[in-house]
Amino acid sequence: xxxxxxxxxxxxxxxxxxxxxxxxxxxxxxxxxFGAFMPALTVLVTANFIDTALAIVNQEQAGSALYAPMFxxxxxxxxxxxxxxxxxxxxxxxxxxxxxxxxxxIIEKRARLAYxxxxxxxxxxxxxxxxxxxxxxxxxxxxxxxDLIAIIIHVISIMAILMIHIWWAAVVILIFSMPAFxxxxxxxxxxxxxxxxxxxxxxxxxxxxxMTSGRDATDERTLFGYSDKMIQLLWENFEFARxxxxxxxxxxxxxxxxGGALVVLVSTVVMIILLQPLATGAITIGLFMALVTACSSLxxxxxxxxxxxxxxxxxxxxxxxxxxxxxxxxxxAGALTDRLPATPIFESLEFRNVSFQYPGTQTPILHEIxxxxxxxxxxxxxxxxxxxxxxIIKLLTGQYDxxxxxxxxxxxxxxxxxxxxxxxFFGVAYQDFARYALSVKENIxxxxxxxxxxxxxxxxxxxxELDEMVKNLAKGIETPLGKVKTDGLDLSGGxxxxxxxxxxxxxxxxxxxxxEPTSALDPLSESRLYEQFEMLIKGKTSIFxxxxxxxxxxxxxxxxLDSGRLIAQGTHPELMATSIHYANMYESQLKWYQTGEVxx
Numbered sequence: 111x112x113x114x115x116x117x118x119x120x121x122x123x124x125x126x127x128x129x130x131x132x133x134x135x136x137x138x139x140x141x142x143x144f145g146a147f148m149p150a151l152t153v154l155v156t157a158n159f160i161d162t163a164l165a166i167v168n169q170e171q172a173g174s175a176l177y178a179p180m181f182x183x184x185x186x187x188x189x190x191x192x193x194x195x196x197x198x199x200x201x202x203x204x205x206x207x208x209x210x211x212x213x214x215x216i217i218e219k220r221a222r223l224a225y226x227x228x229x230x231x232x233x234x235x236x237x238x239x240x241x242x243x244x245x246x247x248x249x250x251x252x253x254x255x256x257d258l259i260a261i262i263i264h265v266i267s268i269m270a271i272l273m274i275h276i277w278w279a280a281v282v283i284l285i286f287s288m289p290a291f292x293x294x295x296x297x298x299x300x301x302x303x304x305x306x307x308x309x310x311x312x313x314x315x316x317x318x319x320x321m322t323s324g325r326d327a328t329d330e331r332t333l334f335g336y337s338d339k340m341i342q343l344l345w346e347n348f349e350f351a352r353x354x355x356x357x358x359x360x361x362x363x364x365x366x367x368x369g370g371a372l373v374v375l376v377s378t379v380v381m382i383i384l385l386q387p388l389a390t391g392a393i394t395i396g397l398f399m400a401l402v403t404a405c406s407s408l409x410x411x412x413x414x415x416x417x418x419x420x421x422x423x424x425x426x427x428x429x430x431x432x433x434x435x436x437x438x439x440x441x442x443a444g445a446l447t448d449r450l451p452a453t454p455i456f457e458s459l460e461f462r463n464v465s466f467q468y469p470g471t472q473t474p475i476l477h478e479i480x481x482x483x484x485x486x487x488x489x490x491x492x493x494x495x496x497x498x499x500x501x502i503i504k505l506l507t508g509q510y511d512x513x514x515x516x517x518x519x520x521x522x523x524x525x526x527x528x529x530x531x532x533x534x535f536f537g538v539a540y541q542d543f544a545r546y547a548l549s550v551k552e553n554i555x556x557x558x559x560x561x562x563x564x565x566x567x568x569x570x571x572x573x574x575e576l577d578e579m580v581k582n583l584a585k586g587i588e589t590p591l592g593k594v595k596t597d598g599l600d601l602s603g604g605x606x607x608x609x610x611x612x613x614x615x616x617x618x619x620x621x622x623x624x625x626e627p628t629s630a631l632d633p634l635s636e637s638r639l640y641e642q643f644e645m646l647i648k649g650k651t652s653i654f655x656x657x658x659x660x661x662x663x664x665x666x667x668x669x670x671l672d673s674g675r676l677i678a679q680g681t682h683p684e685l686m687a688t689s690i691h692y693a694n695m696y697e698s699q700l701k702w703y704q705t706g707e708v709x710x
Contacts, residue, residue, distance in 0.1 A: 111129065119430065135252065145193060153400040216241050225504070250426070449560075454535055461516075488651075640656075667679060
């Protein structure tokens with residue numbers, strides 16, 4: 111299933127369910143619609159049963175006359191007893207189908223989104239609003255819509271019986287139900303708006319809850335003793351969300367219940383008025399008792415159930431509007447396409463007068479950057495934090511394309527490359543590298559799933575000095591990492607970093623990029639690891655990014671960035687001689703490597 115880029119309307123509340131689970135959607139509709147006529151059928155069967163029983167008591171009919179109405183009433187009661195469990199089974203089948211189709215479609219759409227939508231807060235809130243409830247939303251929307259239609263049929267069928275015997279009662283009940291319907295629809299939109307507003311605070315509550323109770327923060331939570339402060343912040347966010355939602359729900363409930371109370375009052379009056387046609391013989395005792403029961407049920411439906419479903423209908427329509435906006439978000443062409451299995455040949459990479467600012471901001475992050483990189487050399491991008499080093503990597507790997515100037519790969523504009531082809535050029539170890547709750551083997555292999563030769567895997571483990579660690583693990587290379595599994599093992603920060611570098615090392619991409627993946631290490635350890643990695647990829651092209659100059663002094667060419675501008679480039683000796691900015695930075699950091707002092 112693929113989500114269509116179009117406007118989703120009320121009809122899609124039903125259509126989507128038929129698309130994800132056509133068979134079970136049909137079964138549910140049949141079950142609900144058959145159940146919708148049961149109350150009217152129950153009124154008639156009950157009236158017949160009572161009247162027949164009275165006739166037998168008065169010796170107006172034979173006792174055998176009670177068999178047919180008795181078995182009919184028993185069948186109805188059996189149906190009503192069975193249907194809740196049958197309904198749960200049908201719901202579970204639709205849920206399974208939803209997770210297999212709709213949820214996958216949502217995840218794939220999210221994966222295809224242009225990268226800027228992930229970094230934009232407003233768009234990210236929309237993404238969360240649409241994707242978080244995707245497992246159950248289709249079922250809820252479908253159930254609520256079908257239930258609403260079924261209840262309308264239920265109401266019409268009861269009204270039809272009332273119309274036949276006392277037509278004006280049906281009209282009066284319907285007229286006095288209108289305010290409840292109006293308030294229910296309006297309330298649904300208000301509740302959805304309130305939910306959207308409070309979701310931001312709910313997500314912060316979830317994060318703060320993890321900080322105050324999760325396993326990952328246990329050490330720092332104990333050491334710094336910040337629990338009380340975090341709990342206070344958690345409570346403030348929780349209280350804001352609770353009070354805001356409570357205010358809206360209270361307002362909606364009062365209006366809905368006021369309209370519902372009017373319906374109950376009118377239905378009660380109608381039931382009293384039914385005594386007059388009973389006294390005159392216009393209706394039988396059985397029909398009177400059945401109609402009284404039906405009016406009681408009807409008042410409950412009109413005052414609460416149908417109001418609730420109308421609110422849900424309005425809320426679900428708001429979700430469809432959000433789904434429409436979500437589906438309209440632009441995508442990265444070929445984002446889900448795997449990188450090419452064959453290693454491309456790299457010759458050169460050139461930035462020509464490239465300027466860039468992040469969407470929604472007014473401050474440029476890069477100012478007319480120009481440089482040329484050639485195959486087989488080691489390059490380094492250096493500068494203080496925030497000077498645009500990582501932004502350059504985001505541009506050359508195609509995460510943003512709204513820059514000015516040209517980026518040429520082998521003399522060809524990178525915008526002209528297919529996504530799969532562009533991916534094949536770069537193997538990147540990021541500063542915020544992922545720690546996958548997979549085995550050691552899978553954590554490394556994920557760097558290049560095309561690589562089937564396990565010798566490369568074993569060699570990467572040995573080259574990055576992970577072999578001793580793997581040897582001491584209970585299940586060796588198959589040992590699960592992280593805390594998802596009960597036997598999962600957590601590694602030290604340095605071991606996780608070496609796993610991330612191993613992923614990059616086995617990747618067959620011709621350009622290796624290290625975007626400060628070792629920033630958590632002390633400067634000496636980082637410098638040794640960079641030098642080690644540089645030896646492992648000797649003869650290949652690499653780009654190291656760091657604000658620690660001791661780590662990259664052996665690079666063939668160093669590009670110095672300051673405030674988004676390329677202010678100098680050359681070898682380490684050349685820059686020490688020609689760039690005051692670089693020389694001052696290096697001299698200020700020199701003692702880190704002479705004394706072993708740890709700074710970041």
